[in-house]
Amino acid sequence: MVGLAASLPEGDPLRTVGEAVVPRRLRTTEGWREVGLAALSAAGAKDIPVETRLHHSLPPWTDSTAVQFHLDLGPRASRAISAETRRAAAEERIRELPPEAVWVWSDGSAEGGVENGGGGALLRPPNGDDLEVRVPAGRFCSSTRAELTALLAALEAAAELPGCRGVPVVACLDSKAALLLLAGGAAAQASTLGARLWAQLRRMTADGSTVTLQWVPAHCGLAGNERADALAKEAAALPQQSTPVDVRTLTRAVARHSKRKWQADWPAGWYRTVMGDRAPAPVRTATREEAVDIHQLRSGHWARSEQYLHRIGRRPTPECAQCDDKECPAGRCLVCSEAADTPAHVLLECPCLYGPRLRALGNIIGAAHDVRRDDVVAALAAGYMAHKSRSATLPLRR
Helix, strand or coil: CHHHHHCCCCCCHHHHHHHCCCCCCCCCCCCHHHHHHHHHHHCCCCCCCECCCCCCCCCCCCCCCCEEEECCCCHHHCCCCCHHHHHHHHHHHHCCCCCCCEEEEEEEEEECCCEEEEEEEEEECCCCCCEEEEEEEEEECCHHHHHHHHHHHHHHHHHCCCCCCCCCEEEEECCHHHHHHHHCCHHHCCCHHHHHHHHHHHHHHHCCCCEEEEECCCCCCCHHHHHHHHHHHHHHCCCCCCCCECHHHHHHHHHHHHHHHHHHCCCCCHHHHHHCCCCCCCCCCCCHHHHHHHHHHHHCCCCCCHHHHHHCCCCCCCCCCCCCCCCCHHHECCCCCCCECCHHHHHHHCHHHHHHHHHHHCCCCCCHHHHHCHHHHHHHHHHHHHHHHHHCCHHHHC
16 A cells, blocks of 8 residues: 555645654554555565556557567477577568668566566667667566566667667567567556557657567577677666666565565474475365365364364363373374374374375375375375274274
């Protein structure tokens, strides 16, 4: 909400409220301003300027036929094909484009795809020397936004080249995501950056230029693309703090920081032994009962475990009403009677599941990382319950 308020124009009521400094009336209660600013500060984004939100989309009725998008080079440009074949396919397509044009090779770079973005571009006018462009894309920046930033800077530079007004422009970039976003049309742009790009494209076509945006495969040896990639990496090292960030990118940066902190604060225990510092993907199984078993076994609180039921007081015995001692006979595995039937014992150690483990894992003893697989956990839980129902009953334990 703080980022959204900051993206609104001066005088907007929400922005005024967001920027207001109001004394707290209650010590234990914080408003959205305080919570938002604290989250931005923790993520290192408190002092980063926010890009003005796009309030009016560009009109869809303006003629845009002078802007053409080419998003494919055929099956020979697939990532599964060798770099030499992909380069040959790209060079074949490039030979079909206007040779007497302002050629633009642009690329974007972002550390980990989310931070310290930079855009680089190489411009080759028909008569003149090459021009290199470097521009920071933001402290927090997606790879796609870095690509768009590079393209915008390159097109603006191309429009200022002397003697190139009305000359065709060919822009080559290796981001299909960026091209697909622009190919939706001027009216489909939901970001200020996308709208600025289309406004620049329209200014260039209004001056008589045709603009061709061509996708090329990355890292296949195309000289222009390789140089643009190097320029983008250099641009990523430029000062970033004064570069505006859009609200969506800012929100994602705060969400990533909050998730990392939440995961780092997980207590040590069985769940962390299994999952490390990452949350599991949604469980997709045939039945809800299987999904419940999977979640409970990973969390260490399985409702079918004798040890767990005894720990919460649901399996009292004359000798012990309730305890958390894994050596207590009341929590002993009813199938093998060798140890408490904790999730670790059931999934990794219980002798009754040697066969299922061997079939699923290739080993009769499992490891903690094996429990990350939904199908393995579901199969072992079902196998254990089948053994338990056949060979173990409460009276036998007494």
